[in-house]
Amino acid sequence: MDTVSSASLELARWLLAQEARRSKKSGSTKSGSGGNRGAGPASGSSASISADEVVRVCEKLRSVLATFAGSAGFRSLLTRALTLAKAQGLSLAGVQILEDGTLDWPERGDVESSNGPTEKVEVGAVVLVTQLLDLLIVLVGQ
Numbered sequence: 001m002d003t004v005s006s007a008s009l010e011l012a013r014w015l016l017a018q019e020a021r022r023s024k025k026s027g028s029t030k031s032g033s034g035g036n037r038g039a040g041p042a043s044g045s046s047a048s049i050s051a052d053e054v055v056r057v058c059e060k061l062r063s064v065l066a067t068f069a070g071s072a073g074f075r076s077l078l079t080r081a082l083t084l085a086k087a088q089g090l091s092l093a094g095v096q097i098l099e100d101g102t103l104d105w106p107e108r109g110d111v112e113s114s115n116g117p118t119e120k121v122e123v124g125a126v127v128l129v130t131q132l133l134d135l136l137i138v139l140v141g142q
Contacts, residue, residue, distance in 0.1 A: 059103070
């Protein structure tokens, strides 16, 4: 899985942007610089993503998918997605998958890239969620 599908990438960006918009509307994040005003995945993302929003997106996916795959099954998928994201050069140090399959993402503004410069939380979030969606497509189908 060296490459990700563009459909999964768009969907991951959309899911994260929607969560950022919800957070901004409820006032639960300090960082949101705008929102995705579109109605679907093709609209793009302009919202700033926080670590809490990444965790909430993964939690929503976990709550649905654990029904079918169980906690251990979802944990395995998320662990593999994290491994694949790290293989793309993102450090993601401190990001962990807990025993019950929940994501523990430390609240930090940046994650380090193996190339030296820092990458925003959004980069790691999009890569992680995209890898998770691609794994689901491989296992279940579109």
